[in-house]
Amino acid sequence: MRVVRAARLHLRDATSDKVYDVDLIENEALGTPERYFVNTRYGRRGATLREGSRTPEPLTAEAAARVFDSVVVSKINGGYRRVDGPETSAAPEATADGRAAVLRARLSACLHQSWAERDRDRLLWRIGELRLAAAAPDLIALARALGPARASYALVWALARAAGAEAGPVLATIAADAPGSVVRDLARFALAAPLTGAYRPPETEPDLPGMVARPAEAGDVDGLCGALDGLARHDPGRVGPTLVALGRRAQGSPGLHATLCAALLRLPARPPYLIGLRRLFKHAEMADDPALFGATARRFETAQAMYRAGRSHAYVPDLRRYVAVDSARRGPEARLGLSTATRAYMKRRIWRALRKRGAAGDPAFAALATGFLLALGPEDLDSPTRWTAWGRQPDGTWGRQARARGPLARNWTASQLLYRHAPEARPRAGSLTFLETGAIDPDRRDEAFPDLWSARPDLALRLAAEGRIEPVARLGLRVLRADPRSCAALNAAEIGRLLAAPHDPVRTFAFGIAQARLAAGIADPAELAALVAALLAAALPEARALALRRLAAGAPVGWSNPDLAAALLTSPEPDVQAALPDLARARALPPGLAAPLVARLVAWLRAMPPEPDAAATAAIRGLRAALPLLWPDRDMPVASETAAALIAHPAAAVRSAGLALLGQSEAGAAGLPPESWDALIGAESEDIRIAALFLLARLDDARLGPYADRVVAFASGPDSAVRQAARPLVARLAAADPGLAPRLARELIGSLFRAAPDDAYAADVVALLREALPGECAALDDGTLWRLLQARADGARRLGAALLLDRRAEALSVRQIARLGGHPYRAVRDWAMAAFAADPARFQAAAAEAVLLVESDWPDTLAFARGLFDSWPDTAWTPEALAVVTDSVKPEVLAFARHLLRGRLRPEDAEAQVLRLLEHPAPSMHLLLTELLTEQAVASEAAFVRLIPLARIVMLQVLRGRVAKDRMAAFLRAEALRSRARAEALLPLFADLTLSGTARDRSAAILALRDVADAHPGLAVPLVWRPPETRGTVSVSEGAR
Template sequence: MRVVRAARLHLRDATSDKVYDVDLIENEALGTPERYFVNTRYGRRGATLREGSKTPQPLTAEAAARVFDSVIVAKINGGYRRIDGPEPSAASEPSADGRAAVLRARLSACLHQRWPERERDRLLWRIGELRLAAAAPDLIALARALGPAQASYALVWALARAAGAEAGPILDAIAADAPGSVVRDLARFALAAPLTGAYRPPEAEPDLPGMVARPAEAGDVDGLCGALDGLAWHDPGRVGPALVALGRLAQGRPALHATLCAALLRLPARPPYLIGLRRLFKHAEMADDAALFGAAAQRFETAQAMYQAGRSHAYVPDLRRYVAVDAARHGPEARLGLSTATRAYMKRRIWRALRKRGAIGDQAFTALATGFLLALGPEDLDPPTRWTAWGRKPDGTWGRQPRARGPLGRNWTASQLLYRHAPEAQPRTGSLTFLETGAVDPDRRDEAFPDLWSARPDLALRLAAEGRIEPVARLGLRVLRADPGACAALDAAAIGRLLAAPHDAVRTFAFQIAQARLAAGIADSADLAALVAALLAAALPEARALALRRLEAGAPVVWSDPDLAAALLTSPEPDVQAAVPGLARALPPGLAAPLVARLVAWLRAMPPEPDAAATAAIRALRAALPLLWPDHDLPVQPETAAALIAHPAAATRSAGLALLAQSPAGADGLPPESWDALIGTGSEDIRIAALVLLARLDDARLGPYAERIVAFASGPGSAVRQAARPLVARLAAADPGLAPRLARELIGSLFRAAPDDAYAADVVALLREALPGECAALDDGTLWRLLQARADGARRLGAALLPDRRPAAFSVRQIARLGGHPYRAVRDWAMAAFAADPARFQAAAAEAVLLVESDWPDTLAFARSFFETWPEAAWTPGALAVVTDSVKPEVLAFARHLLRSRLRPEDAEGQVLRLLEHPAPSMHLLLTELLTEQAVASEAAFVRLIPLARIVMLQVLRGRVAKDRMATFLRAEALRSRARAEALLPLFADLTLSGTARDRSAAILALRDIAEAHPGLAVPLVRRPPEVRGPISPSAPVSEGAR
């Protein structure tokens, strides 16, 4: 034996340091052309290497060389680098024909010799990967030789992918008789998928519970997820088979397929869904079903492992306890699944399935990769993470190195697809993550297999327009930008899809293309209209502004193209809606009929439950219809409108009513029995549209609906109330007896809790516009009740009616109270009344000064300036008392000003008595200014002074001036009267025990003076004679301090 060729490869990343040796061996002893082997050695560098072989049977020199080169290329694609010579280029990879010949030769050998099952399955899997149609006869022969009982998973895979329809009968037999459910399900899926072409054997009714089948057939994703959750709760063993059956049924039904893929993205990769998800992934991998592959792969790529592989126990959140792994992960009611090892295997398998297709140039790579990338959403992005780790530096030393992981760093497949060739992205095969050594350039072509992406600009367009995360959309954008031909081929619909993308970079790219095309000029009017329509529907404000400028300039003519006109009328954007009145004009029948037909078709295509954007678009259309057909000549047949009115979507029914309201038929086009059902519906849009249509009735025919219209005018929904307002005015004018009763009911409703914030304003507007006579006839007492009510609606109505009343209708006290009203109009009216007749308010000064009690700064400022002008005579003791009795700081400041400037001497005693009971400390200083012997001459006044004096005197570090004044006055009173001195002794005694040193000293001196002035009083002082001390002896020691 001798080594003909040898190669040594090496792989090193953050956690791996591996070698892989390949040898091409010749065994001369065999003496036949088939005497060559390809052997391998692999393992960690420095450790004992494991040995293996890529050739179970000897091959010819040419075939063995191809296998040798294929192994080297595969390892280089996996990240290995040759360390014994130059790396082979892509050109050195065996040609497709040569590779097929080798595989067919090995399959022929397998057919005529007894191969180990593992080696045979590896060969079959590779044939299936390459989809070698030429191997179909040998595959079928092998399947017949083995029989359904020995058919393996790899055999079904190879038959379905390589033999196609020819293998249909064999697959049918395997689906019926194979012993394992995994193989049977795979064969059944192959028969249902496009792999087997037109061959479709009759299939038994799938084992699909009705609770799952109904929402799946209806396209209800939420309902399907709920049904699967319910099935998981009641019969978990049927969840996996149900998912497999749904995947099989979905192959020939696009609507069901889309529903299933959307539902899979919500199912967790854990029991009881785990088995079904895993089988669906394998089935989609076999059939190259991009959407199903992407949805299932996304669930495994982003899943969290439930337990650590190799451990005997794991925590189950549902049970809130640890359980034995072996007992909890088997059976139909398994609690555990998806260990760390299984999750790592699935992540590797997902990328391997894509990489193998990319390595052979299979366009299925781009389709499957697109399906996977479009399944990723914002919830799959992680926050960028930075940390440091101890490792070997490039210079060979050890130390801490910075580490960073991007938003997709833990998504192995996505990172491989997007950043495989980025120099800043470093794969870690051990943890299946990507580290970042720097910022990745979002505009650089770093994706895997860029040539395959460049060949599919249609998929790049999908990624850019539909990608839910920016890295995915950026990939599509890079591919499109790199292909000027693809950009030039983008039509208006494609540009519209890009303009509707959720990412700014994509929208800006599309806008720049549209802008350049408009600047260059578009000869075809239909293409121009389509592009402007796409700009109108864009989320980018600049795009809509450009479209509106073109329309206002008259190129294109907006109403000449039905699609463009429909885009204008159905745009929910405020800037577009604001431009519609300026562009609207009466349409001739030749333009109106195609436009109406286009709008009707759009409305009929609405789903039973339109989303918020579609509902807003329908509302915009309803608002624009009167602008185009103000003469009620919209060309629509009553039967067409009736079909829309019968639509299950409330928004569409309201649009049907709006079309009918602008048509010549008007309300006559609606059967009488339909009115009650429309008016009584719970949809606000339908009620508004019905009220607009009712406005087409004459007064006689409108009368029978009076009660319902009045109920709408005072019911919930501001838009409904506003729509009913003109009808109420018509009813009140036509029926004089209705107005008084309606006014009473509406005014009474204002005293109750409002159903919404706009109710009060709507009812007040209704009363003033529809019932002005009844509002003017309200008596003053009712108006006062409205103004003083707690309900905001009643106060609002009173504020609306008050400006029409004369101040003479209210008393001075009432007008002063209105100065504190919450509505500015009422306060302005009250202040104007004061200013218009000062004499009236001076005559009732005690009531007029209540104006200062207002909580509103504007009223208080007016009151101060107004009362400052009053003469001193106007300030009676009663008026001053009202001001000084307040507890508001700003009013008390005004009160102190008034007392100092307006108080007459003869009124001082009365004010002092009031101030003695005032709780505000800010008035204590003023009180000490007014304290005189005359002010507290009566014993009753003096008794009331003592508690206040205690409050003032016992303040700590506050009110020094007031305390000194109070102490001086009380000492004088105590020295003047023995009775008062006796009453003040407890206060002075308390002051000697608390307060500052200054206050205690003053209190002691006051007690001393009282004792001297009134002998015999029980003063709490003990006089002690000074201690008599002898002279200091000269010989006595003297301390240092004494010296």
């Protein structure tokens, strides 16, 4: 006996660590063709394996080989991996030629013998998988023998993939006469696909509804999805055939193909789209169509099942109720589809289609896998989860082991492609998920069939540059890094694609290659310019900085190559746009470069979509700003017809660029028809209005005059950039029309008193008035100026502040200048303080009004005022001036008032100040008042009457003002003892003090009442004299003595 073939399989998951061995044994002693057995050994790794056999009776070599393959494939589908050799060598036969010979022999036997349909279809499927062109004659003969009525799905599959163009007539017959729509559609798709070469029978019927055909042919993805959605609502039975027809037509139209694949990524794997999606997947699998395969496979791989298989009724979240499964999933208007079993089958079939190609060494594996991986997006990633579970340790013991699910754990196909050989990744065939027992190294070659990936560096480049999720991009990056020759062969355009990738590892890798190339030197000027242009377009700031340093050094010259110049002018990045003025000043644009550069710029603008994104809009604005730098003499070689085509573009940003190009050309405004001006100036887009205003500036005064009202409206309109662009035109209009200036000044000044449409409005209008209407600003009367300065509207205050700086101090009164010390604008306050310092005699002469300066809320003004007023002579401080200061209620002003009164108050003025202080509400002035209280200060009865309420306030304060209370109490007691009338007026106050306040104040009030009673007998003092109590002799105990 001898072992003909052997397979060693291994499965390890969360709770299992098993091996499965399969042997194909030949018993030479039997001497008959039926001498082969298939034996198995299985069990837990490290333990004694159980033995078994899959062949109770000996079989022929072919039959035993089929059993052997079936066992191995079933175990691999169940999650086992082969550990006895690379997957690409898992050949069922000794060599590819031997395998082909065996399959051809079986096909010949099938052609001449009666095989069961199931066995025949399995053979045909395998021939189609391997694309055995040598089997074409027998396949065609078998198809003719069976006829269209008995043609199966597997037969069409094999004919299309193995026979190709030779099978065209047979496939056309099947497409016309086969009874089943599945077989018919597959044959029709094969005839439309590149599988059958140039053989293309004419379409016999229009398959597409008009509402679907129009957006599909126009490349409108949104419109196509909307049309399919409308068809699904009104005629759901036609959705599936429509998708199949679209897939068929797309084989001959690259534009339609891209549109369909983009639309399929948005369609739900739900009725009525489900049937069409499944058939398109099968068609793409047959045709090895990477994009179509990827789009349909992604829809099934990421779909959620609508119901659990095996139940008669199911709750469908999409329908929000329970439905009978059998009735809801049948018919053209089925509402239910994609059970858990169907979804699992589709997920397994997607990976099986790829695995079979990989095992056979088919180059289509990498192409189809690339199509699938590029279809994945960030929305397909899950949040990583981590936990621990009990499991068998490597030493055989049980313990807690770390477990994790990565972002792609539930994506069976993606996980198989990316992590099939990762020791930390374990497939779970039951749930079709992957577990992670540790961190997977992103730079390690763990992908499935690495040899096939290494043979396609072009696909690795696509994955790295176009992959929308980082795990996919890293796969391409690993393949490129492992192949130095491919990296060295990358040209500037390919490096630019990598630099534009959305993932940092890819951009960093590309930047390293570009940096090394520049350091080594590039002899070809065109290649050098292309590489620098790619760096300018990169998202990495350090890449752009490197390119700008090279350009600043003159190697290469920025304007030496039209593509490089176009990259500079169309960059949306602020750092590149900021470097343009220096580059333009360093070297002028060569005459021979202008025309090709303009042609590239125009082509770039024409290719813009109707609604450019933010980056494209920023790039167009940067281009508009850069044009005057390169063509300062306005000699840009742009034809009026070219600019007109851009001005007619649906994108507002492109229209504004067209106006900018026209403005830098020799034709200028003359190249624009007169009837176009109203439409451009009245456009909704700010960019268009600004560009139109700049172009208007090239008109002479006579042609500019009719647009005066529009220009003036823009100069005070709601857009700041438009207002600034209109400002020079207003100046020209005002100079040309003397009657316009006064009217415009009145309107603009009036608008400043109203609510501003935006924060920049006030500054823009003030700048407009000062630059365009300086005469009207200088002619404003002092009353209007004061009204502007005191207005509540910020715009009016801003204009007043701007005009005040040109006025002399004599234009305003002393009181007005003092009030300006509290203005919110620093320039106004500085002007007021300068007026005080320049003419002190004027302000000292009107001191009562000048001291209003201390009422300012601004610390700078208050500090200035204190320093200035401290320097005034005593003669300047009249009682009226002091009264203004002391009447304030601001703490900082009152502190200054107390300072003035203590140092500048004349004795003869004390009585007047005391009378004012008696009514002051601030407690901080009470202490000062007690310092000024004298018999002379309150000699009049009116003053004394006003003193009593203030005294009550001071004396009844709790735990406050002790010094003021003591002074007030002493003064009132003295007045009460001096005058019987005043004592009688003070008795209620003293009586109240005996009932409230602190103990100290109560005692002082009682003593004051006693003294008043002694000094003025007969007064009704609220005191009762009681004799002291008589106490007896107190006995003291002997012990106490």
